[in-house]
Amino acid sequence: MKVNHADIVISAVSQAQYPEDQKPEIALAGRSNVGKSSFINKMIQRKNLARTSSKPGKTQTLNFYIINDAFYFVDVPGYGYAKVSKREREAWGRMVEEYLQTREALQATVLLVDFRHPPTEDDLIMYDYLKYFDLPVIVIATKLDKVKKSQRDKQLKVLKEELELEPEDVIIPFSAETGEGKDQAWQALSSYLV
Template structure:
């Protein structure tokens, strides 16, 4: 898919602030520092629309990126970052639950995980949370370029088994560095944003 227009239009902390234009949305969820911003930037061919940081826990709001005036990528705060206070984490949790539970324009979620490691307990909780709300899940296994070609299948199988993925969910090996998986990610997402 060719993205001709991309802009961040809203950073929200509650549903009162969400856009109300009824355009379809794809949420991006994942641990802090897993590569959500790099995923967004690679998909839209922009270097830094979504700001990347070496410091985990940077995204503290729900960020709405309007693409081609037709749909949104919605970047939610990363989970699992220990240096944020418990109170702050609870606030993020409530903010995210409100979004996932109540947003009727949310069509699917890209759950972004690091392909180099077994999914964490928090990844499993997030996957189960999305399934509880009956949301389609597209698992993006980032940093695949850092996994030896001969070991990739084993790493992807580990993702499928650890998360206990449903047959309808797809795992896409992805690299923000090389662009691997970009076209497949767009192919899968097109169904939800048309």
């Protein structure tokens, strides 16, 4: 997909702030430092529309990015980061749950996991949660460039087995550094953007 226009529309904390135009939405979920912002920036070919941070846990709102005036990427707060209070984590959890469970414009969720490691307990919980609510899941395994080519098949097998991926779910190894996996990611997303 050629992206001609991308912009952040709103950072929302409740339904009242969500865009009302009913364009298709793709949610992006993952651990705090898994590379969601880098994924967005690489997919839209912009250096830093989505702000990357060396401090995990920076995204504390639902960030709606309009792409080509046709659909939204919705970056949800990362999970599994310990340096925020329990109360803050619970508030984020409620905000994310409300969005994922009630948003009619939501077409699919991209679950980002780190290709270098087996999925975390939080990754497994998020995958099961999305499946429980019948939300289509596209798994993007980030940081592909950090894994030796000889190890990639083994890592992919570990991720598929540990997540217990259902047959209809796609897993795509991805590198925000090299762009590897970008075309496959757009291909997987495009079927949800009609």
